[in-house]
Amino acid sequence: xxGLNMGNYExxxxxxIGLGVSGRxxxxxxxxxxxxxxxxxxxxxxxxRAAVASLGSQGVSTRLGASGLPEGHFDLAVTSPGIxxxxxxxxxxxxxxxxxxxxxELGYRESLCLSVAITGTDGKTTTTRLVEHMLKHCHKRTIxxxxxxxxxxxxxxxxxxxxxLTLEVSSFQLETTEFFRPSVAVVTNxxxxxxxxxxxxxxxxxxxxxxxxxxxxFDWAIIQSDALTKLRAAGVEAPSKVISYSATDPRADIYxxxxxxxxxxxxxxxxLLDFDKCRLAGPHNAENCMAALAxxxxxxxxxxxxxxxxxSFAPLPHRCEPVAQIGGIIYVNDSKSxxxxxxxxxxxxxxxxxxxxPNVWLIAGGKDKGLEYHDAGPLxxxxxxxxxxxxxxxxxxxxxWSLFTPCAxxxxxxxxxxxxxxxxxxxxxxxxSPACSSFDQFQDYQHRGDTFRQAVAQLAAx
Numbered sequence: 223x224x225g226l227n228m229g230n231y232e233x234x235x236x237x238x239i240g241l242g243v244s245g246r247x248x249x250x251x252x253x254x255x256x257x258x259x260x261x262x263x264x265x266x267x268x269x270x271r272a273a274v275a276s277l278g279s280q281g282v283s284t285r286l287g288a289s290g291l292p293e294g295h296f297d298l299a300v301t302s303p304g305i306x307x308x309x310x311x312x313x314x315x316x317x318x319x320x321x322x323x324x325x326x327e328l329g330y331r332e333s334l335c336l337s338v339a340i341t342g343t344d345g346k347t348t349t350t351r352l353v354e355h356m357l358k359h360c361h362k363r364t365i366x367x368x369x370x371x372x373x374x375x376x377x378x379x380x381x382x383x384x385x386x387l388t389l390e391v392s393s394f395q396l397e398t399t400e401f402f403r404p405s406v407a408v409v410t411n412x413x414x415x416x417x418x419x420x421x422x423x424x425x426x427x428x429x430x431x432x433x434x435x436x437x438x439x440f441d442w443a444i445i446q447s448d449a450l451t452k453l454r455a456a457g458v459e460a461p462s463k464v465i466s467y468s469a470t471d472p473r474a475d476i477y478x479x480x481x482x483x484x485x486x487x488x489x490x491x492x493x494l495l496d497f498d499k500c501r502l503a504g505p506h507n508a509e510n511c512m513a514a515l516a517x518x519x520x521x522x523x524x525x526x527x528x529x530x531x532x533x534s535f536a537p538l539p540h541r542c543e544p545v546a547q548i549g550g551i552i553y554v555n556d557s558k559s560x561x562x563x564x565x566x567x568x569x570x571x572x573x574x575x576x577x578x579x580p581n582v583w584l585i586a587g588g589k590d591k592g593l594e595y596h597d598a599g600p601l602x603x604x605x606x607x608x609x610x611x612x613x614x615x616x617x618x619x620x621x622x623w624s625l626f627t628p629c630a631x632x633x634x635x636x637x638x639x640x641x642x643x644x645x646x647x648x649x650x651x652x653x654x655s656p657a658c659s660s661f662d663q664f665q666d667y668q669h670r671g672d673t674f675r676q677a678v679a680q681l682a683a684x
Contacts, residue, residue: 232256235295237320239263239311240302241274241284244325247373248300251332253280260296262288296320300328303369303394306419324398326391329367329374331401337387338517339368341396341433342410342449344564345510348502349410350390352514352535357386359531360523364388369395386521393420393429403436406520407462408513411506412449413563417592424456431458438462442520444513447471465520467512469505476512478505483512490519495529501536504571506564540671542571545678550648553639553678556655557671560591562598565657569605572651580607580627581650583642585635587612587619588658588670595622595657602626608645610638614662635663635670639677652678 231252238249238261249261259282263270266287274284285292291314299315299322301307315322330337340350347370354366365381367374368389381387389404393416396402412427420426431453434443443460445453447468453459465487468474476485481498485491494515497508511532518528537543540557547553556568565586575581584606595618602609603626610632611619620629632638635654642652654674664670 231298234258234297235260237262237292237296237299237315238282238301239299240305241265241270241286242302242304243371244304244373244375245300245302246274246277247375248302248325248328249277249282249284250280251328251375251378252300253277253282255332259283260285260292262286262292264288291315298323300325301398303392303398307397308419322398323400324395325373325375326368326389326395327399327402329376329378330399330403332378333374333381333387335381335384335387337389337404338406338408338521339389339391339402339404339433340408340410340513341391341393341430342408342446343413343415343561344559344567345410345506345513346390346392347558348507348538348541349408349510349513350388351538352510352532353408353517354388355535356514356518356523356528356531357388357521359534360518360527362386362521362523366390368392391433393426396432397429399432399435401436402432403438403441404433406442406444406517407433407437407460408517409433409443409445409449409453410510410513411446411563412452413561414593415561415563415591418590427452427456428458431456434458434460434462444516444520446509446513447474463520465516467509467516469508469512476516478508478512483508483515487519494525495532500533503537504542504567506567506571507537540667542568543671545675546682548643548678548682550650551643551646552651553674553681554651554653554655555671555674556653557660557667557674559655559657560588560659560667562593562595562657565655566598566601568653568655569601572605572653574605575649578604580605582606583646583650583652584609584627585612585632585638585642585652585654585674586610586656586658587614587616588656588660588664589613589662590615590618591659593657595619598657599623599626607650608642610642612638612663613656613658615658619657635673636677639674639681643681 241263357364441462466474467476469478543555606627660670
């Protein structure tokens, strides 16, 4: 069950660390619950001052440009996902005996309905939105929240009217959970990511595995087969009932045979869906559909309605999104690709040229997340005619990939698009799939994807 208002915050002095969208939502919720809130952020800008202005009218004391913790005792500290626990502030809070939880945990405690939570390295948002679409198609009241850009604290008061809360949760959010317990937990896949924060792959996997920490025997865990193997190798076992799924492992409970998604679950055996009839494409999206169908199964939704929802679901922006076809050249925006795993999925989803020759002009690079890039070499050699590398990681990428495909350094995304377009031929694909974070040159991955779209639009106009 959900949090059922575990906390009584009336009159309590609570510290909120981080005043991004999650921190502001937490401060707002706590203030409405009667807490005396002090909210701090190390940043100080005109945009941030404008964003926090409304909190003052609720009695929240905000301190920007903070270099340390405020004086005085606090009953609780709530952190935003972007605040790493390695900061000295956390040591000081622990030394003072102040409990520390994350915004996800706070919102969960104040929620009043069952939840489905989705995590993993890639595919989280697509699966979350697909599950939300499926639930609504089956006449269930739900809201998608969490890591999709809608903090759970901002919708906690609405949950008393919902049947199910659909949550996307990140490893950063899961690190600071205590009682968080989804009735259905989904793990889409596990590949190296955020190693600049988690340091090791095992630590990253264990952070993801916290999604199962409080589940009971009658709850459900829906886990991609390879991710299940990695979780068990890291010592993470789900105490709930487990369903596995895979586009490549025929031993999974739900698996793919050519274009058919097939179940071997008891009482649900046989073909479920012809994936070729869906609007989504690629093996990675086939797995997202399997996860959604499994969620529908354990929630006892009518199969025909879930199939209708899955077939009708449209791809989300910035995820292998065809932008234009100009002179026989296809331009694809996969700006959401911030890992090697997502880059490989994008390359596999692009239709090959006749004879199987490489036909992709790849634009990649951005802010380094501590990942290794060499493993992509073999697939790059098969699919990529040339790579244009941008951002902070461009030298690292050239070092890793230059043996497999010609690599050129570009000063900007616009320059990379122009150069790729100049060299591409009919039947080729210009693919933006950065395999890196966007924060060295852009506000976020949406800004990066929109910049790519604008560059392509300029080509079309010219």
